[in-house]
Amino acid sequence: MSEQYDVLVIGAGPAGYVAAIRAAQLGMKTACIDDFIGKDGKPALGGTCLNVGCIPSKALLDSSKQFHNLTHGFESHGISAKDAKIDVGAMVGRKDKIVKQFTGGITSLFKANKVTAISGFATLKANRVVSVKDAEGKSTDYSATNVIIATGSQPIELPFARFDGKHIVDNAGALDFSETPKRLGVIGAGVIGLELGSVWKRLGAEVTILEALPDFLAAADADIAKVAAREFKKQGLDIRLGAKLGKAEVGKKGITLTYTDSKGEQTLEVDKLLVAVGRRAATKDLLADGSGVKLDDRGRVEVDAHNWTGVEGVWAVGDCVRGPMLAHKGSEEGIAVAELIAGKAGHVNLDTVPWVIYTEPELAWVGQTEAQVKEAGIPYKTGSFPFAAIGRAVAMNETAGHVKVIAHAETDRILGVHMVGPVVSELIAEAVVTMEFKGSAEDLARIVHAHPTLSEAVHEAALAVDKRAIHKAN
Ligand code: FAD
Numbered sequence: 001m002s003e004q005y006d007v008l009v010i011g012a013g014p015a016g017y018v019a020a021i022r023a024a025q026l027g028m029k030t031a032c033i034d035d036f037i038g039k040d041g042k043p044a045l046g047g048t049c050l051n052v053g054c055i056p057s058k059a060l061l062d063s064s065k066q067f068h069n070l071t072h073g074f075e076s077h078g079i080s081a082k083d084a085k086i087d088v089g090a091m092v093g094r095k096d097k098i099v100k101q102f103t104g105g106i107t108s109l110f111k112a113n114k115v116t117a118i119s120g121f122a123t124l125k126a127n128r129v130v131s132v133k134d135a136e137g138k139s140t141d142y143s144a145t146n147v148i149i150a151t152g153s154q155p156i157e158l159p160f161a162r163f164d165g166k167h168i169v170d171n172a173g174a175l176d177f178s179e180t181p182k183r184l185g186v187i188g189a190g191v192i193g194l195e196l197g198s199v200w201k202r203l204g205a206e207v208t209i210l211e212a213l214p215d216f217l218a219a220a221d222a223d224i225a226k227v228a229a230r231e232f233k234k235q236g237l238d239i240r241l242g243a244k245l246g247k248a249e250v251g252k253k254g255i256t257l258t259y260t261d262s263k264g265e266q267t268l269e270v271d272k273l274l275v276a277v278g279r280r281a282a283t284k285d286l287l288a289d290g291s292g293v294k295l296d297d298r299g300r301v302e303v304d305a306h307n308w309t310g311v312e313g314v315w316a317v318g319d320c321v322r323g324p325m326l327a328h329k330g331s332e333e334g335i336a337v338a339e340l341i342a343g344k345a346g347h348v349n350l351d352t353v354p355w356v357i358y359t360e361p362e363l364a365w366v367g368q369t370e371a372q373v374k375e376a377g378i379p380y381k382t383g384s385f386p387f388a389a390i391g392r393a394v395a396m397n398e399t400a401g402h403v404k405v406i407a408h409a410e411t412d413r414i415l416g417v418h419m420v421g422p423v424v425s426e427l428i429a430e431a432v433v434t435m436e437f438k439g440s441a442e443d444l445a446r447i448v449h450a451h452p453t454l455s456e457a458v459h460e461a462a463l464a465v466d467k468r469a470i471h472k473a474n
Contacts, residue, residue, distance in 0.1 A: 005031050007341060008130050008144035010122040010286070012036070013047020014054075015318025015330030016150030017106050022338035023148075024113040031116035031142065033132050038103060039096060039176075043119040045106035046099075047152050048319075049327040052172040055102055057192075059095040060175060060199045061358050068202035068360075076397055086203055088179050095175065118142070124149065126290035128313050146313045146341045149293070149301055150334065151286055153279035153319035161187065161248035161275050167255050168248060171196065174274040181205050185257055185270035187245050189216060191357050193276040194232070198359050201237055208268060210243040210259055212277075219355075221369040221418035223384070223404055228363055228420050231400050235360070248273055281320040296322070306347070307337050315341070329353045352435050356425040361401045364428035367416030367435055370406055379409035383441065383464030387421040389471050390460075391452040398422035403461040405431075405441055412440035412465070423454055430458055441465035 006028035009020040020032040036051060038044030044051055063086075070084045110117050120134040128147050133139045155170040157163055163170050174196045180203040186193045189211035201207040216239065217225040232239060240261065247258040257268045281300040287293050292311040294302040301316035303309055309316055315337045318330030329348070336346030357363040373380045386402040387393035401421025407414050417431035434444055444462035449455045460469045467474040 002129060002141035002143045005029050005116075005142060005144040007031075007146045007148060007338070008033065008128070008142055009148045009150055009334075010034075010124070010130065011047060011150035011152055011282075011318070011320075012045040012106065012117070013150060013152045013318060013330065014049045014327040015152070015334045016047065016148065017045060017110070017334075018331040019148045019150060019317060019334030019338050020115045021109055021113050022335045023146075023341065024115045026338060026342040026344075028146075028338075028342065030114075031118050031144075032110065033118040033120060033122040033130065033142075035119070035121040037135075038100075040100075043117075044099075044103040045110070045117065046103040050102045050106070051099060052175060054327050056095045056099050056175045057171070057195050057199075058358060059098045060091065061195060063091045063094065064199045064202035065360065073397070086180070088177065088203070092176060092178070121285070123286060123288050124291045124293065124314070125288040126292065131288070144313070146315065148334070148337055149286070149309070149314070149316040149320060150318045150330065151282040151320045152330075153325055154282045155275070156278045156280050158187070158245065158248075158275055158277060161245060161273065163275065164250070167250045167271075168273045168275060170275060174200075174272075174276075177272065181270075181272040183208070183254065183270040183272075185210065185255065185268060185273045186276060187273065188212075188276040188278065189239050189241075190276060190278065193274065194237075194357060194359050196274055196276065197237060198232075198235075201235060206238075207236075208238040208240065208270065210245055210257070210268075211239060211241050212244045214242040216241055217357075217363070220363060221365060221404065221416070222371060224363055224365065224401075224418045224420040227401050228357075228359065228361065231361055231420075232359070279319065279325055283320055306340060307333050308340075323350050324353055324355065326353060326355070349436065352432050354428045354432050356428065358425060361398070361421045362424045363420045364424040365416065365418040366428055366432050367414065368406065369416060369418065370404075373406055373415055378415065380406055380415060381409050381441075381465055382406050383461045383466070383469065385457050385460035385464055385469055385472065387454070387457055390454060390457050392454050392456070393422055395452070396422060403427070403457040405444070405458075405461045405465050407441040407465045412442050414439055414441055414444070417458075417461075419457075421454070421457065427455055427458055430455065 007023040007030045009016045009032040012034035024030040120132040184205040186209040243261045317333035319325045332348045339346035354366045384404040388399040404418045406416040449459040463469045
């Protein structure tokens with residue numbers, strides 16, 4: 001007889017570990033299976049996010065920002081530092097310590113909530129039997145009343161630029177360079193390419209980003225993408241649009257990239273290459289014949305609006321299903337599914353999932369872009385407010401960017417909020433709350449915002465929707 005659980009979660013990333021904790025909180029006998037092995041060769045909970053994604057990238061972004069400020073940003077404050085140096089080994093060591101603190105934190109949370117952690121690769125068979133192969137190759141079967149698939153995603157590899165872990169790397173490799181590469185090539189100007197490109201640029205690398213699409217940050221509102229492109233250019237990030245990589249050849253002196261753009265075939269020499277062209281659902285070898293679970297044409301687990309796969313007691317959450325590949329989206333789905341299993345109400349509104357890019361300036365948005373609203377034929381009005389007119393931003397010397405609010409022209413309901421500027425990763429929460437409560441621009445405009453804070457830009461942008469911003473001409 002295989003060991004029986006109320007809930008078996010496959011994957012201990014932010015979708016899976018959160019689902020497991022919530023299921024255990026609700027009184028269900030829960031286990032969470034994960035195959036990730038950390039840098040120390042031991043199983044590490046937390047998935048991509050904690051090990052090689054959100055947390056380590058933010059640690060390096062912060063270290064590199066401190067260094068960049070010290071070498072380039074502090075003169076106007078009257079602060080100068082001679083011969084500032086960066087010890088890349090120490091910086092990466094600090095990042096590893098943070099990762100360990102957080103992955104170890106999940107182990108403690110599992111113990112506190114009585115979630116059993118099982119290490120190994122899981123395959124779902126018929127009737128909610130999960131077979132787990134451990135590091136020694138031994139397989140054990142477990143059964144459950146409910147299975148939650150949360151296997152996440154993996155970087156997409158290009159057939160003509162295969163990861164070798166040394167010259168051509170994925171996100172994990174680019175978080176672990178032992179020294180700053182002289183010339184770093186990045187394929188893909190998406191979130192990961194921009195964040196990790198920024199890290200190494202700030203530490204002195206020559207960074208060239210090749211993006212196949214003709215538009216920069218096509219998913220973002222065009223106004224904030226434009227400001228970001230301008231600021232990144234000022235920082236020396238060389239972003240080449242409409243540039244399609246054809247070949248990456250590793251030689252003695254580096255990597256020769258051959259790509260085509262509107263002018264024809266081009267070449268570029270780099271020392272390291274980060275390929276960040278997107279991620280695909282990690283569903284290879286996950287489903288045995290008879291599991292009944294279906295994959296879509298992109299290899300994602302098919303689910304309905306409530307993350308149910310259509311097979312009795314089998315659910316799927318996080319990066320391995322439709323919707324944005326973001327940690328917080330997966331975590332909320334994990335909670336919702338655990339609550340649905342327990343007979344409670346659980347739901348995630350994918351229309352109000354916030355997006356953040358942690359570059360300098362940061363970008364953050366929620367809801368529809370102006371182009372989407374226009375295309376849908378919705379009557380709308382917009383209000384924008386620049387950080388250059390916000391006292392706190394000027395005091396911080398971080399004035400680039402603005403907040404833009406899009407509201408329905410007749411009902412005033414907020415349809416989208418788009419920000420580029422200092423710490424907008426934190427400011428976006430207010431917009432999410434307002435949209436989740438179906439709030440209007442008028443609601444935001446009538447809320448008292450502390451002075452002097454960056455949040456005044458949100459307040460003024462909401463006022464500007466009705467052409468009554470105070471600190472700029474309307
Ligand atoms: P994952 O975190 O991928 O976890 C899945 C886990 O399941 C892994 O441990 C995997 O090894 C394991 N697994 C897979 N298959 C099996 C199997 N068959 N058996 C057992 N175990 C299995 N998102 C944000 O919201 N904010 C950010 O700032 C951000 N920054 C990022 C930076 C980088 C560099 C990267 C790469 C990603 C970033 N992301 C960010 C995305 C975020 O990491 C993912 O959206 C999130 O980790 C998805 O969570 P998940 O639980 O669905 O999957």
